[in-house]
Amino acid sequence: MNRYLELILYRAYADLKAEAARGYLGVLWWIIEPLLYLGMFSVYFIYVRQQHDGRLIPFLLIGLVAWKWFASSIPHCARSIASGVSLMQQVYLPKYVFPCVAAATNLAKFLMVFILLLAALPFFGAPPTAAWLTLPLLVAAQFFLILSSAGLLAAVFPFLPDLNYIINNLLMLLFFLSGVLFDLNKMPESFRPYLSLNPLAVLIADYRTVLLDGEMPGWWGLAGVLILSGLLWAAALRIMHRFDRIYPKVLVR
């Protein structure tokens, strides 16, 4: 296990460095895209819907940054086993290595953007508070949620190549169901229980509670996210283990 952890970390470092060296905008897109969305949605909310309570911009920014992390990681991790085919023909690797590398590179990019977000928040009237100390926990929970759900997708992806399209459409749907654009707590009472079944919505609401209100995250919701992620990861590992030495055969066509 230890050797594979080292391998995951070194490979993630190598991938990040290669991406930076390629000279693509790389991590810059992680900043540009949320800002573009921010511009679009601010115009919509302020000029079209005539809503502006001063908190709108940091509110949207937090949601968009957390969303960007999730939405970029899922397809990348989900494809990871299928696209690791040439490597796994040459050396034996336990297949969890592939989604772990993808999740780790995405975590590193997110952290860079997240630190910028934290630095910017005081200018929007949200200075650091003691509640910010819980942020590592929130980030860890989201990381685990990404790894486990994408890991499960990665485990079945080699058998279902069409999953690609389904994932993209589901992400679009999830964007609107995760409270990136609205406040969960302001939804009609009858709706709320359903929305809070969405772990990503729970996390995004928690980020805002911590960063904007300076209050503690909802512990029960967080525990729920962790339990769900644990179950998903257990299922993912089981499938990867079952097909460990079958994937290299299936993926050759």
Next chain:
Amino acid sequence: MNEPKRTAMTLRNVGLIYRRRAKIKDNAFWALKDISFDLLHGETLGIIGRNGVGKSTLLRIMAGIIAPDEGEVVNLAGQASLFSLQVGFVPHLTGRENAMLSAMFLGMSRREAKAKLPAIIDYSGIGDFIDEPAGNYSSGMRARLGFAVAFHADPAILLIDEVLGVGDAEFKQQSVAAMKERIRSDRTVVIVSHQAEMLAELCQRVLWIDRGRPKALGDAQDVIDAYLRATAPKPAA
């Protein structure tokens, strides 16, 4: 010194099926069937056969990369690895980073890889270019570095698919010589090839595979002679 050799790996009735779901009929065919043998510690076993008879697939099964659909493989020796060149190489990383990554893919811990790095770099003869991006290397330099890493990996059972030496003429000679020396030492090695002379030179025993089935297994020269007789073009009648 004359004690009987221990078994390094046992294959019993190994079979592998490939399914092609192209047509309505599910046409499956056995790429390998009924392969059984004991690989002994320190021996060099050759596997011969025409192209596409499943030789490389058999090596992948022995390396633990693919599971057989039938039969079993018991590895008693430890790590069995393909002799793989330039595993995981990324053009945008430096030669040094690529060597580290490749060595770790080939089974070394980070510490072991780091410790072997000077020897690998020295062996590759790349010199100061080692800290340049591998994308700037000539294909010959990449081949040298890839070989140097793979050569230092040194698994308990070495599985070689055709390629002994790589690179420009000079390095090819050097790398072939190094491989031959390693094969002749008391290492456990399996070589797949359709070059009869090379197998006759290096192996004690040879397994002949024909259309996925074992045709003969025994003394290298005997099996190779039989193989050459069977595959020699028939004189025109």
